Amino acid sequence: MLERLERLPTDPILGLMALFRADVDPRKVDLGVGVYRDDEGETPVLPAVRRAEQNVLGRQTTKSYVSAVGNAPFNQAMARLVLGEAHPALTADRVRSIQAPGGCGALRLGAELFRTAQPDTVVHVSTPTWANHVPLLSGCGLKLEKYPYYDSSTGGVKFSEMLGTLDRLPARSVVLLHASCHNPTGADLSDAQWRELLEVCRRRALVPFLDLAYQGLGRGVGEDAFGVRLFAAELPEVAIAVSCSKNFGLYRERTGCLHVISQTPAQGDAILSHLVRIARSIYSMPPDHGAAIVLEILGSPTLQEQWSEEVGAMRKRITGLRHELVKSLAKHCPQRDFGFIGTQRGMFSFFGIDTAQVHALRDQHHIYMMDDSRMNIAGLRADNLEYFAQAVAQVLRVTPA
Numbered sequence: 323m324l325e326r327l328e329r330l331p332t333d334p335i336l337g338l339m340a341l342f343r344a345d346v347d348p349r350k351v352d353l354g355v356g357v358y359r360d361d362e363g364e365t366p367v368l369p370a371v372r373r374a375e376q377n378v379l380g381r382q383t384t385k386s387y388v389s390a391v392g393n394a395p396f397n398q399a400m401a402r403l404v405l406g407e408a409h410p411a412l413t414a415d416r417v418r419s420i421q422a423p424g425g426c427g428a429l430r431l432g433a434e435l436f437r438t439a440q441p442d443t444v445v446h447v448s449t450p451t452w453a454n455h456v457p458l459l460s461g462c463g464l465k466l467e468k469y470p471y472y473d474s475s476t477g478g479v480k481f482s483e484m485l486g487t488l489d490r491l492p493a494r495s496v497v498l499l500h501a502s503c504h505n506p507t508g509a510d511l512s513d514a515q516w517r518e519l520l521e522v523c524r525r526r527a528l529v530p531f532l533d534l535a536y537q538g539l540g541r542g543v544g545e546d547a548f549g550v551r552l553f554a555a556e557l558p559e560v561a562i563a564v565s566c567s568k569n570f571g572l573y574r575e576r577t578g579c580l581h582v583i584s585q586t587p588a589q590g591d592a593i594l595s596h597l598v599r600i601a602r603s604i605y606s607m608p609p610d611h612g613a614a615i616v617l618e619i620l621g622s623p624t625l626q627e628q629w630s631e632e633v634g635a636m637r638k639r640i641t642g643l644r645h646e647l648v649k650s651l652a653k654h655c656p657q658r659d660f661g662f663i664g665t666q667r668g669m670f671s672f673f674g675i676d677t678a679q680v681h682a683l684r685d686q687h688h689i690y691m692m693d694d695s696r697m698n699i700a701g702l703r704a705d706n707l708e709y710f711a712q713a714v715a716q717v718l719r720v721t722p723a
């Protein structure tokens with residue numbers, strides 16, 4: 323039976339990682355993989371995580387099962403981190419939460435929940451969106467459609483086109499929104515735009531599905547949740563998929579959760595009973611370790627303070643690199659305006675060069691980014707930023723777009 327299967331093409335990001343690994347040039351720069359890197363090019367265990375982990379391991383007396391909703395105090399602590407203390411949806415007992423294997427697990431749980439409630443649900447995603455959204459959301463049979471989002475001429479959002487499209491959708495359409503640090507473009511909505519979008523969602527009875535994978539890496543822990551908090555307070559039904567991979571640096575521990583806001587506590591209980599059934603049917607129970615670490619941090623004022631400083635340091639490094647990069651590119655490539663990189667948020671930007679230029683950077687200068695020119699800004703370092711800008715200048719001279 324299995325011999326019928328034909329080999330699939332290599333995933334583009336895995337292919338890029340393999341090319342990078344095989345490159346022996348000491349100047350090589352990895353701007354492909356979507357993980358945070360410090361100025362040494364490392365993705366370290368955060369000191370707050372290390373301390374919390376030691377506490378957790380020192381206290382642990384069993385590895386017995388937890389439950390299908392995972393670590394309930396973790397879920398509650400995450401709801402407070404995401405929504406803010408005393409958020410109206412929390413005080414009205416309208417939030418139900420389930421731990422998930424990473425943000426990806428939360429996205430899939432949400433998709434399965436929508437399919438259970440309404441099998442012909444259409445999920446609308448931004449153009450472009452994170453490549454993994456497509457298999458995660460359509461894998462359970464939901465239909466995906468696209469709404470306009472990124473404006474390559476400004477590096478910002480085509481907001482009126484986006485609103486115009488969403489304002490024509492039928493009621494109970496699901497709209498997937500990147501809460502902050504849009505992946506792959508770095509183009510985020512302003513607070514005023516979130517408010518306008520809220521009115522369209524309300525008027526058309528749309529169901530927002532917010533993907534919060536970079537809380538703290540854009541403008542700040544509270545600021546990055548502006549849209550999430552607004553929508554959760556104002557709309558009857560909202561789902562929020564949260565990842566602790568980037569902001570807690572817990573990638574491989576697969577830590578995340580799904581929060582669903584509904585109209586009444588009784589509806590919330592019904593929703594949670596379905597989420598438990600869905601989780602049981604896919605993986606039964608989520609991994610515990612990362613959630614225990616996050617709970618240890620969020621449950622201790624000292625550790626939480628330390629974590630806030632550490633996530634703040636990551637954010638400042640990314641913002642600083644963005645500004646340095648804009649300056650360096652202005653010096654080496656004055657013919658082209660890269661100012662948009664300084665106004666975007668989070669780890670990613672679409673650099674805005676064509677595939678031939680991306681390949682020239684790779685083949686001639688050992689600089690690796692995705693073919694669509696998505697680059698991970700955090701992959702740059704103080705000591706190779708200038709090298710990068712000079713390489714771009716050469717590539718633009720030889721193969722102008």
Ligand SMILES: Cc1ncc(COP(=O)(O)O)c(C=O)c1O
Pocket residue numbers: 356423424425426427452500505533534535564565566567573577578
């Ligand atoms: C937009 C977006 N959503 C969700 C995730 C979820 O990541 P994980 O499943 O590793 O927590 C990521 C990770 O790269 C992401 O970029």
